[in-house]
Amino acid sequence: MVIVSVLRWALLAMEALIFGPIFYLYVLAFSAISVAGKRRARNAPLPSSPGSPNYTFAILIPAHNEEVVISTLLTSLAQLDYPEDQYAIYVVADNCNDNTANLARAFGRTNVYERFDEVKRGKGYALNWLWQKLEKDQLKFDAYIILDADSVVVPTFVQAMARELAQGGQAMQANNTVLNTTDSPNTALRLVALTLINHVRPLGRNGLGASSTLTGNGMCLSRTLLMRYPWQAYSLSEDYQYYLTLVEHGERVRYVPNAVVRSQMPTTFAQMRTQDIRWESSEPGQKTWKVALKLLGAGLRSRDFVRIEAVAELLTPPLSFLVGCCLLTFIASLLLLSLPDLLLSLILIGGLMCYIGTALYLLRPPRAVYMAFLHAPGFVLWKLWVYFVLRRSKKYTREWVRTSRTG
Numbered sequence: 001m002v003i004v005s006v007l008r009w010a011l012l013a014m015e016a017l018i019f020g021p022i023f024y025l026y027v028l029a030f031s032a033i034s035v036a037g038k039r040r041a042r043n044a045p046l047p048s049s050p051g052s053p054n055y056t057f058a059i060l061i062p063a064h065n066e067e068v069v070i071s072t073l074l075t076s077l078a079q080l081d082y083p084e085d086q087y088a089i090y091v092v093a094d095n096c097n098d099n100t101a102n103l104a105r106a107f108g109r110t111n112v113y114e115r116f117d118e119v120k121r122g123k124g125y126a127l128n129w130l131w132q133k134l135e136k137d138q139l140k141f142d143a144y145i146i147l148d149a150d151s152v153v154v155p156t157f158v159q160a161m162a163r164e165l166a167q168g169g170q171a172m173q174a175n176n177t178v179l180n181t182t183d184s185p186n187t188a189l190r191l192v193a194l195t196l197i198n199h200v201r202p203l204g205r206n207g208l209g210a211s212s213t214l215t216g217n218g219m220c221l222s223r224t225l226l227m228r229y230p231w232q233a234y235s236l237s238e239d240y241q242y243y244l245t246l247v248e249h250g251e252r253v254r255y256v257p258n259a260v261v262r263s264q265m266p267t268t269f270a271q272m273r274t275q276d277i278r279w280e281s282s283e284p285g286q287k288t289w290k291v292a293l294k295l296l297g298a299g300l301r302s303r304d305f306v307r308i309e310a311v312a313e314l315l316t317p318p319l320s321f322l323v324g325c326c327l328l329t330f331i332a333s334l335l336l337l338s339l340p341d342l343l344l345s346l347i348l349i350g351g352l353m354c355y356i357g358t359a360l361y362l363l364r365p366p367r368a369v370y371m372a373f374l375h376a377p378g379f380v381l382w383k384l385w386v387y388f389v390l391r392r393s394k395k396y397t398r399e400w401v402r403t404s405r406t407g
Contacts, residue, residue, distance in 0.1 A: 004336060008336055011332050012341060014329055015348060019344075020312075022348050022351040023351065025316065025351070025375060026350070028204030029354055029355045031205075031207035031208055032204035032358060034202075034207055035204070035207040036362055043236070055143060057082075057086065057144070057145055057161070057220075058141040058143075059088050059089045060130055060205045061073065061089070061125065062148075063092065063093055063100050063104070064096060064126075065096050066096075066098075067098045069150040070091070070104055070149050071107075072152060073150070073153075074089070074110055079155050080153070081155040081159060082159055082162070084109070088109070088191065091112045092129065093112060093113070094123075095116055104309045107259070115130075117129075122215070122223070122236070123238055124138065124233045125234055127146065142165065142223060143221065143222045144219045144220070145218075151179070151217055151261050152263075153218075154259070156173065157259045157261065161174075164220075164256050165220075167220065169255040169256075170222045171225055171252070171254065172220070172255075172276075173220075174218025175218070175258075175259060176216075176218045176263070177198060177254075178191040178262060178265050180264050181265050181368070183265075183364065184267040185371075186372075188368055188369045188372035188380045189373070190265045191265075192359050192360070195209075196356065196359045197319075199359070200358050201244065201314060206255050209305065210308070211252040213243050214243040214246075214253055216239035217263055218259065218261040220256075224336035226309075229245060229249060237404055241387070244291060244310075247307055248295060250298075271377070281314075288315070292315055295307050295310050304316060313391040317384060319352075320380045320387065321384065322378065324384060325397060326345065330342070330346070333345050340401045
């Protein structure tokens, strides 16, 4: 009986630990649905190009051996509905040994820089190097848009960012989603996962007046902001590192749902490995709890909701972890014949289902996405393996590794 009592207390403690993150995600889901409903009710289209604010943009594309996909992105950018004299495209071919630079030069409006540095490798270093080049050449713009080479954007992408700049935005994040949704069950599940983290959560945080995260692809940073907080993010998750820097200093990243960028996702677990490890990596030398305490202290001292809310986002575990914990608590409550624990586990599962269901409600995906849920157990196990094993191995995290892609 003593063992059973201890197990029940342990089960209750586990349920209490995951209740907070799940409740937080439920609140964000509710807020996202509310914001989406208001946007549909307004149904306000973007202003046409002639009426757009008069801002200049540099579109920056860091590319490492991207000859397979770079032309698709540049073709997409050629269709932008924005005055051509108000934006310029810059590709930094970073440590390339393929035809990336030549293919980029084939597009007339593209400016190509080549960079070779075997020590300082990765997207963060490439971006900082390119910014320094532009400053040295006296090429100054109101804002800078960062796009991954395997992406395509909607024609109104720059318009949406210009309108946000006109409303006072300094750091913006686009709706970063999936291009090749139906290529495999993995890409279909990736669509749901990215919709949750790159659309539902930032849309909900918009509604609460909090900050979005930066996801690397589709970031837009004003020159004023970069002069105030120079780019010094070089970790595997350089985008999240810079987001934390901004929030720590009281800045808010705005989510711009009308600015849609779609990127090609890996189709197999072997291809997914490098990308997932990079996404799950944290800044070297910094513990999550230390960053959270720093943000919380700064937020309480300044009574800043943005920094306080960022702590909740920072401490929320991956969805795969929460799903695994919910299933464990449900099975344990059945084995222990504990009705209160069973009810609580069902409430937790219901909260997660509402959160996941919000993505499906806002997305209205094709049938292939629903069929892909048959592969969800394997997808969750893979994510848990990455989170608990691979991301902690120096073999996979000592340097940036390109994600293998298909044309």
